[in-house]
Amino acid sequence: MAFDLQWLLIGLPIAFALGWLGSRLDLRQWKREQRESPRAYFKGLNLLLNEQQDKAIDAFIEAVQHDPDTTELHFALGNLFRRRGEYERAVRVHEHLLGRADLAQADRDRAQYALAQDFMKAGLFDRAEQAYQALDGSAFDTEARLALLTLHERSRAWRAAVEVAQKLERSGTGSFSTRIAHYWCELALEADAAQHPEDGDTALRHARLAAPHLARPLVITGQRAARRGDLNGALKAWNELLVAQPTAFNLVAKDYAATALAAGQADAALDRLRELYARAPTMDLLAAIAMLDPAPEGQRVRLFRHLQDQPTLSAAQELLRQTTAADGVAPLTAEETQGVRDAVGRAAKPLQRYRCAACGFEAQHYFWQCPGCLSWDSYPPQRLEDL
Template sequence: MNFDLSWILLGLPLAFVLGWLASRMDWRQMRLESQRAPKAYFKGLNYLLNEQQDQAIDAFIEAMQNDPDTAELHFALGNLFRRRGEYLRAVRVHEHLLHRADLSDADRQRAQNGLAQDYLKAGLLDRAEEALHRLEATAYETDARLALLSIYERARDWPQAAAIVRKLQASGQGDFSQRLSHYQCEQAAALANQGELEPALALLTQATQTAPTAPRPWLDLARLQHHQGATDAAWNSLLALAEQAPQALPLALPLLQDIAQASGQEAPAIALLRQRYAQTPSLDLVLALVQLQADPQGQAGQRCQQQDGTCSQGWLLRHLEQEPSLAIAHQWLATQGEHAIPPTVLQALEHASRPLMRYRCAACGFEARQHFWHCPGCQSWDSYPARRVEEL
């Protein structure tokens, strides 16, 4: 049988034409699809830049319908829902991503992190905790641990918080020893309130070893020792506080006065306060010296022998010569007697100076009459200086 070559000559052009037509149809279809999705996507970006979040969400949903496999659109939509406060819709978006079998490991971790953020913003802390634990050994591990730390602090779960800071410190994320000492002090306070003084004492002793330069463990330890009647041990703890964290000594002054009077250590206490006052004058130090009736003209540790108020006036005037202070001026005028200064003037000065005796958070500016280790406003640790508002 002879093969006719004319069929080949006729078939080649026909095959070429058919292939060209098929390629044109595929290219045209791809072009239409690529034009639809980017158009909706860029429309959403434009709305987002113009702070039109409702329209941006509609545009991203349209883009997702045209290309449902695009993970980036899901992430953008989930973030938008969370920013708008629509946390349940954000949760559904991130859960949908996690259920996709074709998602890469990096995108799966990203979706898990987004889901944890959704739960945190929604206040569902138990679900957020579970989601954050699943981020261990991922690129989001450090951020997840910090978020867990915030949850445990809000819940006052100090053992869990201590476990997290140990992990952070072990991974080289910084020195958390002072934060850990705060947790130990918090646990000790809870035990002391329950009457378990010995375990509380052991925890405070451990806290002084965890962060030797932190003032709170020494102060809390001295207070508990004084409560137990161990006056000498309490005095030694205050001496350690003065040595390790001298800037925090003003916070211990009421306790120091009680311990000094109870143990007969008034002269060493006066010497200690005079030494610290010479280094850094402060309102609390001068008022403590007035209370202990220290002689402003005598040697360190010498008590004033006069009882007519001249010792108080001497210390107050000495402080006013170094630093102007409305609170100290009020105290000095109060020593002049009612015949010299009308009571209404003293009351006005007291009213004006009272806000100046507060403590202020250096992080958020929250003011309070008492000193806080943990700011109730911004939840920062050690953000309150041991100085009054007037001295800042």
């Protein structure tokens, strides 16, 4: 049967016309989807800026439905879910992103980091740890290690915390020597609780090497020596603390005095305490001095002088206690009474204020409208000491 060329001449224009029409329809649909997707996206952003998170989530869900391949929309939606406390939905969004084979490596790392944050916020610390560890060597390596450090601190996994902190320090993130020393101190306390004193000694040596300036290793060293009955070892550690960190010495001042008495070194310890008190007077040092020089007359004189220089409630309370502790003790003199009055007035002054219930702004005078947040009737009509 011969082929009629006439049909070919008729069919070619028809096929061309149908192809052109189909392409136009596809193009219009694509343009319409492109218009609808940005519109929904910007609508969500506008709602988010207006703090309407529920409506913003709906808008972003609509945008994702129009363009399921857009990663930025997924990230925005997942972050919104996390901020709303809907951690399960946030996890599903970020796991969906990680399941896409066409996802770029940068976006994959970003989704992995977001997933780790979801687990962290949800309290799933074991899964969060695994998710952060998967970011090793990625663009989020430093952020992941910092998060792991916080995670190890919360779970009291001190050895793991030491390793992570050392990696951060080697990478140039910053100095973590103080934190590393504290981790070793925690390990020393754990070793003592488990009755492994050798491990405790090793941990304290690492702590001293990590941060020689830190007070805590010296405090613990002295306490451990005192418990073992090594009085000279305890005094040696605390004398070193007195020189290196005189402010922190207040934490062990009374223990130092008691140990010096037991070791027969009360006079030398008293001289050191008086010298330190002259530079930086505190009630802790004053109490330690009283243990080494217990004469009531001397204690009262020291307390009165301290009250004149440092009008604190603690000093006033101790002076009152000493003047009423036993019969035959002379009552407060006029100067001592004035010192107690000054200390009480100083301590009471911060409590003689009004505080706004809306923003916490405090003022000596009562305001009907808060100067801080401009709320009306937000001040309770009682001062802080009456609440």
